[in-house]
Amino acid sequence: MSPHCLTAHALLDLFKSSKVTPQEVFEDVSARVKLVDAKIHAYIHPAQKPSFAAGAFPIPIGIKDNLCTIGEEITCGSRILKGFRPPYDAAVVEKIKRSGGLIVGVANMDEFAFGSSTESSCYGPTFNPWDLSRVPGGSSGGSAACVAADEAVWALGSDTGGSIRQPASFCGIVGMKPTYGRVSRYGLIAFASSLDQIGPLTKDVTDCALLMNIIAGYDERDSTSVNVPAPDYTKALIKDIKGMTIAIPKEAFVEGLDPEVRKAVEDAVALLRKLGAKIKEVSLPHTPYAVAAYYIVATAEASSNLARFDGVRYGLRVSPKKVRKNALIDMIEETRSQGFGNEAKRRIMLGTYALSSGYYDAYYLRGQKVRTLIKGDFDAVFQDCDAVLTPTSPTTAFKIGEKTSDPLSMYLSDIYTIPANLAGVPALSVPCGFSKQGLPIGLQLTAKAFAEETLLRIAYTYEQNTEWHLTKPAI
Amino acid sequence: MSQFETVIGLEVHLQLSTATKIFCGCANRYGCGPNTNVCPVCLGLPGSLPVLNSQAMRYAITASLALNARINGFVKFDRKNYYYPDLPKGYQISQYDFPIASDGYLEVKTKDTSARVRIKRAHLEEDAGKLMHDNAAGCSLVDYNRTGTPLLEIVTEPDIRSPQEAYDYLNTLKLNLQYLGISDCDMEKGSLRCDANVSIRPIGATAFGTKAELKNMNSFKAVKAALEYEVTRHRQMAISGGRIVQETLLWDDIKGVTVPMRSKEEAHDYRYFPDPDLVPFTLDPAFVDSLRAELPELPLQKQERFKEQYGLNDYDSFILISDRSISEFFEQCALLYQNPKNIANWISGPLLKEINQRKCVLTDLKLTSENFVNLIKSVDNGVVSNLVGKDVLTAMLDQGRSADVIIQEGGWAQVSDDSALTVIVDEVIAQNPSVAAQIKEGKANAVGFLVGQVMKKSKGKANPKKLSELITRRISNG
Ligand SMILES: [Zn+2]
Numbered sequence: 001m002s003p004h005c006l007t008a009h010a011l012l013d014l015f016k017s018s019k020v021t022p023q024e025v026f027e028d029v030s031a032r033v034k035l036v037d038a039k040i041h042a043y044i045h046p047a048q049k050p051s052f053a054a055g056a057f058p059i060p061i062g063i064k065d066n067l068c069t070i071g072e073e074i075t076c077g078s079r080i081l082k083g084f085r086p087p088y089d090a091a092v093v094e095k096i097k098r099s100g101g102l103i104v105g106v107a108n109m110d111e112f113a114f115g116s117s118t119e120s121s122c123y124g125p126t127f128n129p130w131d132l133s134r135v136p137g138g139s140s141g142g143s144a145a146c147v148a149a150d151e152a153v154w155a156l157g158s159d160t161g162g163s164i165r166q167p168a169s170f171c172g173i174v175g176m177k178p179t180y181g182r183v184s185r186y187g188l189i190a191f192a193s194s195l196d197q198i199g200p201l202t203k204d205v206t207d208c209a210l211l212m213n214i215i216a217g218y219d220e221r222d223s224t225s226v227n228v229p230a231p232d233y234t235k236a237l238i239k240d241i242k243g244m245t246i247a248i249p250k251e252a253f254v255e256g257l258d259p260e261v262r263k264a265v266e267d268a269v270a271l272l273r274k275l276g277a278k279i280k281e282v283s284l285p286h287t288p289y290a291v292a293a294y295y296i297v298a299t300a301e302a303s304s305n306l307a308r309f310d311g312v313r314y315g316l317r318v319s320p321k322k323v324r325k326n327a328l329i330d331m332i333e334e335t336r337s338q339g340f341g342n343e344a345k346r347r348i349m350l351g352t353y354a355l356s357s358g359y360y361d362a363y364y365l366r367g368q369k370v371r372t373l374i375k376g377d378f379d380a381v382f383q384d385c386d387a388v389l390t391p392t393s394p395t396t397a398f399k400i401g402e403k404t405s406d407p408l409s410m411y412l413s414d415i416y417t418i419p420a421n422l423a424g425v426p427a428l429s430v431p432c433g434f435s436k437q438g439l440p441i442g443l444q445l446t447a448k449a450f451a452e453e454t455l456l457r458i459a460y461t462y463e464q465n466t467e468w469h470l471t472k473p474a475i
Numbered sequence: 476m477s478q479f480e481t482v483i484g485l486e487v488h489l490q491l492s493t494a495t496k497i498f499c500g501c502a503n504r505y506g507c508g509p510n511t512n513v514c515p516v517c518l519g520l521p522g523s524l525p526v527l528n529s530q531a532m533r534y535a536i537t538a539s540l541a542l543n544a545r546i547n548g549f550v551k552f553d554r555k556n557y558y559y560p561d562l563p564k565g566y567q568i569s570q571y572d573f574p575i576a577s578d579g580y581l582e583v584k585t586k587d588t589s590a591r592v593r594i595k596r597a598h599l600e601e602d603a604g605k606l607m608h609d610n611a612a613g614c615s616l617v618d619y620n621r622t623g624t625p626l627l628e629i630v631t632e633p634d635i636r637s638p639q640e641a642y643d644y645l646n647t648l649k650l651n652l653q654y655l656g657i658s659d660c661d662m663e664k665g666s667l668r669c670d671a672n673v674s675i676r677p678i679g680a681t682a683f684g685t686k687a688e689l690k691n692m693n694s695f696k697a698v699k700a701a702l703e704y705e706v707t708r709h710r711q712m713a714i715s716g717g718r719i720v721q722e723t724l725l726w727d728d729i730k731g732v733t734v735p736m737r738s739k740e741e742a743h744d745y746r747y748f749p750d751p752d753l754v755p756f757t758l759d760p761a762f763v764d765s766l767r768a769e770l771p772e773l774p775l776q777k778q779e780r781f782k783e784q785y786g787l788n789d790y791d792s793f794i795l796i797s798d799r800s801i802s803e804f805f806e807q808c809a810l811l812y813q814n815p816k817n818i819a820n821w822i823s824g825p826l827l828k829e830i831n832q833r834k835c836v837l838t839d840l841k842l843t844s845e846n847f848v849n850l851i852k853s854v855d856n857g858v859v860s861n862l863v864g865k866d867v868l869t870a871m872l873d874q875g876r877s878a879d880v881i882i883q884e885g886g887w888a889q890v891s892d893d894s895a896l897t898v899i900v901d902e903v904i905a906q907n908p909s910v911a912a913q914i915k916e917g918k919a920n921a922v923g924f925l926v927g928q929v930m931k932k933s934k935g936k937a938n939p940k941k942l943s944e945l946i947t948r949r950i951s952n953g
Pocket of ligand 1: 496499500501512513514515516517518623
């Protein structure tokens with residue numbers, strides 16, 4: 001098997017027995033990118049040549065276009081940041097480089113991570129490797145697609161409302177959003193600071209644990225980073241879930257859920273029960289309000305985070321042809337009008353409105369209150385359950401263009417993933433089947449804060465008893 | 476005119492003199508080349524994150540404690556959103572509904588008045604950069620060195636009743652902050668900036684009149700002048716039956732007038748919300764207590780101690796504490812010479828006169844307490860007269876040399892030598908026979924006149940004590 005088809009842990013075994021060198025692996029993956037990326041468009045551009053610096057994990061990796069890398073053009077998929085080359089590495093990029101990581105390229109994404117389909121990138125959409133007429137999910141669609149198409153061995157994405165897990169589900173791979181504060185956000189171009197978390201997209205659960213070992217940990221440059229030592233996640237890879245209790249929220253299996261997705265998830269539940277888990281039906285009564293609360297809080301923060309893109313210091317600057325108000329205001333208006341895409345403008349306006357005086361209490365504050373209630377829902381369930389199980393997404397990958405004209409239906413594709421971001425708890429998506437059309441289906445597991453090991457253990461046990469993760473798309 | 480009462484509230488923005496900026500590790504330094512003290516964080520580059528400088532918080536708490544304010548145990552930062560090219564993130568990190576401290580007061584004491592001004596709140600925030608307009612090139616440039624400088628905004632209740640009181644408040648505040656050593660309070664460098672709200676109302680009224688907001692004042696004198704200008708304008712308007720409109724005014728120091736700021740620029744909706752990048756936290760009460768325990772002696776406390784410990788009067792002690800370095804200098808001197816009243820006199824008189832004339836501060840003078848005390852001792856011991864002593868001080872400061880050297884080299888020591896003085900004394904007696912006759916008849920106070928004459932002839936070098944003895948002796952012998 002060519003190196004590009006392998007998982008990271010398989011490659012590490014090969015390195016150990018000197019059957020292949022990191023350089024050879026990188027060249028093999030680069031050749032794969034040359035061969036297939038014209039069809040997939042997972043990458044915006046290849047990274048500058050990797051340094052092949054010594055490190056324990058010389059693994060080819062795709063990096064989402066919102067993670068700062070010294071000297072690399074990083075744009076968040078937006079015209080407004082074109083030409084921006086950060087003078088610093090994101091904390092995770094630093095760690096990847098220190099681990100010997102080989103950065104293959106900058107992965108495509110929805111503009112500023114606003115979307116669930118990777119269609120809003122100013123560079124054009126990424127295509128789902130399983131069906132090129134479909135979206136890979138989003139916003140980390142490029143990161144998910146590059147792993148699914150063997151254009152990288154693993155990838156980093158960011159997850160604000162499901163942006164790692166939903167594309168992982170659509171692309172048939174493993175994706176995890178760690179606990180908020182587990183991975184430093186330093187150098188992640190913010191969408192919604194209180195929800196964003198960087199996480200791994202990998203071919204299997206073992207790789208997910210390995211990549212977590214590299215990126216997790218306290219960082220004093222990020223005040224929201226939590227100062228607790230990160231465990232060795234590979235120790236959680238135990239093929240046993242006897243005695244664990246898995247909660248099934250009744251709210252998750254209601255209308256809008258694709259019957260094929262429902263069937264696959266129910267089969268997974270049956271398997272987990274057979275493997276020794278106790279299944280318990282629970283209620284997360286406030287989750288029906290999660291999407292609404294999320295779009296208030298997330299857009300409010302985004303409207304403020306995106307204010308810095310004004311054409312004054314970096315990125316795009318559009319000088320108006322004619323001065324109407326004053327040169328400065330006209331410049332900022334023109335730059336932002338031309339620099340941001342429609343979805344970004346929609347969210348900036350939503351967020352500005354939610355924060356404006358007279359509406360703050362009715363929207364932002366209420367959103368935060370719902371958030372507290374949702375957190376309370378999870379706390380109650382985790383009193384006597386180890387994890388919550390739901391589908392990752394209510395549907396399989398949809399067609400390109402299918403939801404772009406209907407933002408609300410697009411927003412609903414994150415209905416299962418959003419609660420974990422609001423509550424700050426970790427959640428993971430693992431492949432659990434295919435639709436009749438051959439599209440991957442994902443299973444989501446959510447655990448209490450800092451219980452990533454629980455997620456990895458359950459997912460690993462499930463994975464070791466299924467073969468979904470071994471199937472590859474034909475490209 | 477007197478049927479109106481003036482109501483003033485002040486907002487002071489104080490730059491804290493921490494080593495580094497409030498949310499990053501850049502040097503917090505004034506006067507460097509443009510954009511030399513900047514990093515991704517204070518430039519607000521995408522992906523950068525703020526981390527609170529604990530020194531800035533300590534300084535803010537210390538200042539708040541000195542202002543007798545209640546420290547809010549819950550520390551939270553908010554974003555104040557607005558666009559300006561010198562504001563790199565498109566928002567300023569500030570404190571909105573949970574200022575670091577509230578409900579304090581400052582005793583404002585002058586030589587002859589005393590008033591209490593309540594402090595409404597004090598909160599921490601970051602400073603913005605600086606725009607420089609290059610009219611020749613037709614462009615504007617931004618210097619971001621100042622972005623991220625820690626600011627403490629201190630807001631008073633509308634307790635101030637006159638421009639003079641506002642002036643006194645600012646001086647007292649500055650003095651207290653100087654004692655704390657947390658800011659250089661230099662208005663010219665922008666390390667202390669002041670905005671004022673002013674209105675008038677009929678005496679006895681409880682409702683506030685329509686206020687004017689004053690900005691752009693660059694000295695305490697300018698604050699006073701701008702307030703005086705506005706108070707007069709409001710009164711004239713009230714008398715002539717006109718209506719004051721609420722507006723923001725800029726003070727033109729050169730023309731001595733206020734000019735309205737364009738109203739468009741002040742129509743702001745800052746859309747405050749909690750900054751998600753800075754997690755709120757709770758202060759350990761023990762930590763606040765430790766800062767309280769470490770509070771240095773403040774001016775009023777020091778004044779009380781000076782009165783008690785050194786037996787000084789109200790006036791002398793007030794003059795001494797009105798500058799932290801002078802008060803410290805006084806105490807250094809008092810250790811070397813157990814005559815505090817004399818030292819106080821020399822400081823509040825000749826030394827302050829020199830400082831004022833030289834338009835400098837004490838520390839610029841390089842005057843050691845040893846030298847200063849030696850000078851005072853020389854006067855007290857009769858080596859030089861009081862009058863010459865003042866000239867010696869001037870020479871000491873001009874030349875940077877010790878009192879002893881100057882007295883010796885300049886031959887300024889008093890002439891106590893009998894034979895040299897006798898010549899002059901006899902001369903003066905001969906020239907003033909009638910006075911001499913009076914002395915002979917027992918009119919002792921006439922001696923003073925002859926002493927003065929001899930002093931004149933000896934160019935002040937004669938020892939006056941010695942002199943009066945000598946004159947009496949010569950006359951009674953003669
Ligand atoms: Zn800085």
